[in-house]
Amino acid sequence: MDSSGAPRKLVVVGGGMVAQRFVEALRARDTAGTWQVDVFAEEPRKPYDRVALTKYFEVRDPEELTLGDPALWDDPLVTLHRDCAVTAIDREARTVTDRLGRVHPYDELVLATGSNAAMPPIPGNDLPGVFVYRTIDDVAALRGWVEEKRAAGTTEKGFVKPVRGAVIGGGLLGLEAAGALKALGAEATVIEFGTHLMGVQIDLGGGHALKRLINGKGIGVRPETATKEMKAHRRTGHVGHLDFADGGRLDVDVVVVATGVRPRDELGRASGLAIGERGGVVVDLDCRTEDPNVWAIGEVACIEGRCIGLVAPGYAMAEVVADRLLGGEATFPGADTATKLKLSGVDVASFGDAHGRTEDSMEVVWADPAAGVYKKLVLSDDARTLLGGVFVGDAAPYASLRPMLGSELPGDPGAFLLPEGSGNGAPALELPDDANVCSCNNVTAGQIRGAVTEHACTDVAAVKACTRAGTTCGSCLPLVKKITNTELERAGVTVSNALCEHFELTRAQLFDAVRVADLHTFTEIIGRFGRAAVVADGAEPVASPGRGCDICKPVVASILASLGNGHILSGEQATLQDTNDHVLANLQKDGTYSVVPRMPGGEVTPDGLIVVGQVAKDFGLYTKVTGGQRIDMFGARIEQLPDIWRRLVDAGFESGHAYGKALRTVKSCVGSTWCRYGVQDSVGMAVELELRYRGLRSPHKIKLGVSGCARECAEARGKDVGVIATEKGWNVYVGGNGGFTPRHARLFAEDLTDEELLRTIDRFLMYYVRTADRLQRTAAWIEDIEGGLEGVRQVVMEDSLGIAADLDAAMARHVENYEDEWRAVLEDPEKLRRFSSFVNAPKTADPSLAYVPERGQVRPATEAERASGVVIAGPKLEVRR
Amino acid sequence: MSVTEELPTAGAADGGEVRWERVCLHSDLLPERGAAALLGETQVALFRLADGEVVATQQLDPFSGANVMSRGIVGTRAGVPTVAAPVYKQVYSLETGECLETAGYSPRPGQEPRLVTYPVEVRDGVVHVAVP
């Protein structure tokens, strides 16, 4: 603040990743409100995660790439000017001019303009069909082009001519782009000028192994190839083929140029700031330019003589400037240039001195050419201190070795390179507290340990939220997980995956075990797979596994139900059910229950509504419409449940399974039958889906939604499975949920027919039911599956595990064996025995219940109301039959 | 169910002394589940364990204030029979009534984190509970 107390003016040019981090860091620390920040962004959107750009092809929704907490941009001290590039700086007057000609004064100026994709001067580089790979607009245009080309190459008979793609540049970015082309269904060939792929990061040996891996992905590689010219197609005028210096030629429909980046230092140049030899605004280790009021951070900054095209050093610079502007003394700690390729199925990583350029350094190499594996450590001359490493084909050691950079390795360095499970496992690494574990976010091992010991984080998700470790590129996650778990164990928190003291297995393992061993009762299951209880020191050891608990019993109940073992209250199964499942209703805080009849797709007849209303009135129940488009009736006492349900079942209603970890509802909008915009019958589809999956037990509750057009009135993308109508059929999204950590469902498959839609959802749900952990919702489950969403897609759409027929059959059995649980209870006197209030007074109401009126209905009395006696009615209110 | 209704529920109350109440038939109780019983003003939860033994605790759940303990899941912890409260899932020893796990909650004001237990005897297939 200046002497008048008004905040000082800070202008940030550029709205990229580093600018975002900078503003976030500054606002987090500037609690006194010293700075009023104006951010000028050339792109028309909020800063997004450029590192995850390739994900755009998967999620298609720019919002999903948003960085950090969007609330940052609502901060009154922060103004984000989108689509508003700065065109000039006047250092004398301390002002900047934006593209609309408006002049803005500053006290301090931060340049965070990043880089441009470099376009080499190859003739033809401006032809339609030639793209770069830097912004959301770039990838959106690339996708549109490939899809157009594919449509144009599809004949009437459905024969598809493949779209041929080439990527010029075989670095990190080029390989990622080639992977993206493949994912879009195009062919891809990588053209590399140097001797091998990823020449900056890895050595020749690694390059050879990498080429085999890339070929294995169906991507062609042409090393040592210079592109002479890009030639237009005679007829279309679009890019048609590439001519190479060696006389070769390649026919193409699309070209991505990924030959490097060039710092966007034009503003710096024009305003006379010093520029590096190879570009970039020159700054000192405090990130200040020669002008004391101008700073540069991120890719545009030329620090220690070079610009660095990675996000982690940019973040470090952001922190330095934030600190300096608040009077601190921070300096740039040096660049961590560790990198890991983000191409699914191709493991490549390198860090430190990967090329062994340090004097007298020595190398330890482990190579398995047949498997495409190459691993190398660079060590000091005494073979003790770790200087760098290259991993191709198996980057498992990367996460734990990278933070050891510059430290002495315990034991034989070679042991770290052996394949996992080869017996001589790598010696356990105990990282020093100051070892940098997450380079993207600059988080040390000590900070992760602190998150557990001081901030009471009890799992990796909490540690991520608390420290930001692992939230950018994700390559450090295995290590974050390991440190977290070690620390939790130390703190006495058990982190084993065991279900509980009775079962060593996870839910998924137990599911398979029960299925394969063909067991049908809890006694058999715990006898076969249970373990003897662990007892406290000095206590009598217990030989038998015991009789289960409130954790494993409902899990086994759910597994037995999913495998089709009859009614959930039949025989011994009844002892396993949580009170909700045991009385097929939802327990409320005062010990009464709520009752929810199923209304498939949210559709209900006027007569049905009248019955529900009359039942609620006769039994004095409080009614409320739920978020799942049905009606919940509260305040039913246990002994009333059968009478209530007899009336509902007689009127044609059936159990809504609101009490179960099971399919809850399929929410729908009104769709094409009534809506002016609808393109498909969303209610019809929702009813069909709800009737198909009703009663399906699962690791957690599941909800579906169906919208009749892209306006998405059913909010289907907030559901585990969301279906959205298109002109051609249905798009299906998976992994959404509301609740504590809301998630948007992500696109899974497009333009499916009704039949394809059912099959896709059948398999998705059954795969989830079989393999998810206890109480794991679909979003978290997808993250846990190898390959994430893509991994699930391969299982469901391409049958990569060969289990699709089995999943289909399991769902068919479910559909065939469905029966209404409530009807079955009403027909069975043995099951009805559970519904008495007191074993010695079965119809006597719990005398402690008390209610007060509110807005025309009743609700449980509070403690204070009971004491003051305003209670209007005990449990015996009104019952009229 | 008809049988239980014929059982007299009122015993001879003589101040301070426990009185044994006939509550129900042993066969009225479901294996490894609880059932509530109303003994005068007192609500009691009865549990029939896997080996047939019957134990009794208070029906009031100290953490929710609702009379629901009989509806919890019966199990074991390190060999000790337990019940998990159905509302917020605290786990209690059915031998001592001690709370083995509070699940991160505190009891309601005026409540202790433990269950009162009552002596139970099964005579000639009839369950008797001693209440103060």
Ligand SMILES: Cc1cc2nc3c(=O)[nH]c(=O)nc-3n(C[C@H](O)[C@H](O)[C@H](O)COP(=O)(O)OP(=O)(O)OC[C@H]3O[C@@H](n4cnc5c(N)ncnc54)[C@H](O)[C@@H]3O)c2cc1C
């Ligand atoms: C596909 C892809 C994958 C990547 N993968 C990784 C990876 O795995 N690991 C890694 O470390 N790095 C990776 N990177 C690099 C990483 O994205 C960059 O290092 C990082 O984004 C740099 O941040 P920045 O803020 O300096 O620049 P940018 O994020 O480029 O932001 C600069 C912004 O400033 C805007 N701008 C420029 N001039 C002006 C002006 N005059 N006025 C207003 N606005 C202006 C630009 O439009 C741009 O939005 C990847 C990059 C891409 C493209």
Ligand code: SF4
């Ligand atoms: S999603 Fe489309 S079809 Fe459904 S109600 Fe909204 S506008 Fe109509």
Ligand code: FES
């Ligand atoms: S190293 Fe990239 S997220 Fe941690």
